[in-house]
Amino acid sequence: MGNAESALSRHNALKTGLVVLALAAVLAASLNIREKTGTSLQTTDTVLMVSPAAFGYNEQTAVNNAFQKSGSADNVSELARKESDDYIELLKENGIHVVAVEDTPEPHTPDSVFPNNWFSTHDDGTLVLYPMFAENRRLERKPAALEAIRQSFDVKRTVDLTSYEEQGLFLEGTGSMVLDRVNKIAYACRSPRTDETVLEDFCSQLGYSAVLFEAVDANGTQIYHTNVMMCVGSEIAVVCMEAIRDPDQRSAVRESLENAGKTIVEITFDQMDHFAGNMLEVRDRDGEPCLIMSLTAYKSLTKEQIGFLESKVKLITPALDCIEENGGGSARCMIAEIFQGNP
Numbered sequence: 001m002g003n004a005e006s007a008l009s010r011h012n013a014l015k016t017g018l019v020v021l022a023l024a025a026v027l028a029a030s031l032n033i034r035e036k037t038g039t040s041l042q043t044t045d046t047v048l049m050v051s052p053a054a055f056g057y058n059e060q061t062a063v064n065n066a067f068q069k070s071g072s073a074d075n076v077s078e079l080a081r082k083e084s085d086d087y088i089e090l091l092k093e094n095g096i097h098v099v100a101v102e103d104t105p106e107p108h109t110p111d112s113v114f115p116n117n118w119f120s121t122h123d124d125g126t127l128v129l130y131p132m133f134a135e136n137r138r139l140e141r142k143p144a145a146l147e148a149i150r151q152s153f154d155v156k157r158t159v160d161l162t163s164y165e166e167q168g169l170f171l172e173g174t175g176s177m178v179l180d181r182v183n184k185i186a187y188a189c190r191s192p193r194t195d196e197t198v199l200e201d202f203c204s205q206l207g208y209s210a211v212l213f214e215a216v217d218a219n220g221t222q223i224y225h226t227n228v229m230m231c232v233g234s235e236i237a238v239v240c241m242e243a244i245r246d247p248d249q250r251s252a253v254r255e256s257l258e259n260a261g262k263t264i265v266e267i268t269f270d271q272m273d274h275f276a277g278n279m280l281e282v283r284d285r286d287g288e289p290c291l292i293m294s295l296t297a298y299k300s301l302t303k304e305q306i307g308f309l310e311s312k313v314k315l316i317t318p319a320l321d322c323i324e325e326n327g328g329g330s331a332r333c334m335i336a337e338i339f340q341g342n343p
Helices: 003-035 076-093 143-152 162-167 196-206 247-259 269-273 295-300 303-312 321-327
Strands: 046-051 097-102 119-121 126-129 157-160 177-180 185-189 209-213 230-232 236-239 263-266 280-283 289-292 314-316
Touching (some): 046 076, 097 143, 126 196, 162 196, 185 196, 185 247, 196 209, 236 247, 247 263, 269 295, 289 303
Parallel strands (some): 236 263
Antiparallel strands (some): 177 185
16 A cells, blocks of 8 residues: 555544544433433632743744744733733632632743643542643643642542653643533544543543544644633533534534533634633622633624623623733633532
């Protein structure tokens, strides 16, 4: 068999494998939904955020983050710090408890403002630590941040996946995965930062089913993190369906979401480019649902989309222009959810 034929064969095998995995996950997820006891929470009223000490354009992550661009401003670090501080205050004003961690200048961690990539908490008391693609992002697991997690979250079990870094395998937390926590479904688009082996390990240890698929932007570039193209809340899911080019995989994602009772709000490539997929639902102190997205994302939505979302949740829209441009991440990326335990 020639090189071209061999490559085509491998491509078709990969495509078939992904479709089979996705469809199998839909079936497993449907069974989970029917058998679910209703003990898990989708949203929380407490989040952890890191106030950046030296934010900046990260060349190590730019190699596979097409959303990231080097800005022209000389005072990027100061602008990002103000955006972060204003964001934290906005959440507090809206009744959301924020655990604010002060970053340190050394070791230099230009992306520390995105803590959701290296850890997640779960309402059974599980803390998960994730393997990171960029070496300087692994340094974000600083003592002060880890201590803040332990002080705000009752850690009963730690699942440490960071050893996969030695094998060159990565899974960057709730950037790589968008979790339906109630129905135990992990949606993930394959990328250099989202490896199937680590995803399977996560699912095995936390009792999740994976819906794995391929997703690209309008230029055909692989999407680096799933959470820039979709969001799953209590009742709604915001998804850039056109990013999933394979019709079988797209159908599998749609079917899984609909089986879980989610109303799908579809966004376009252009809206995704404006971070409209990078949303997160939380609860305020009164238990009311809030959907967080950047002002850039909000402005990209249609009146009909905004009207529908506002009928379901309160919208919170921080201005994050500098962080979005230089960091390639937005409102959801800056939030790590803290769950206090079983309801």
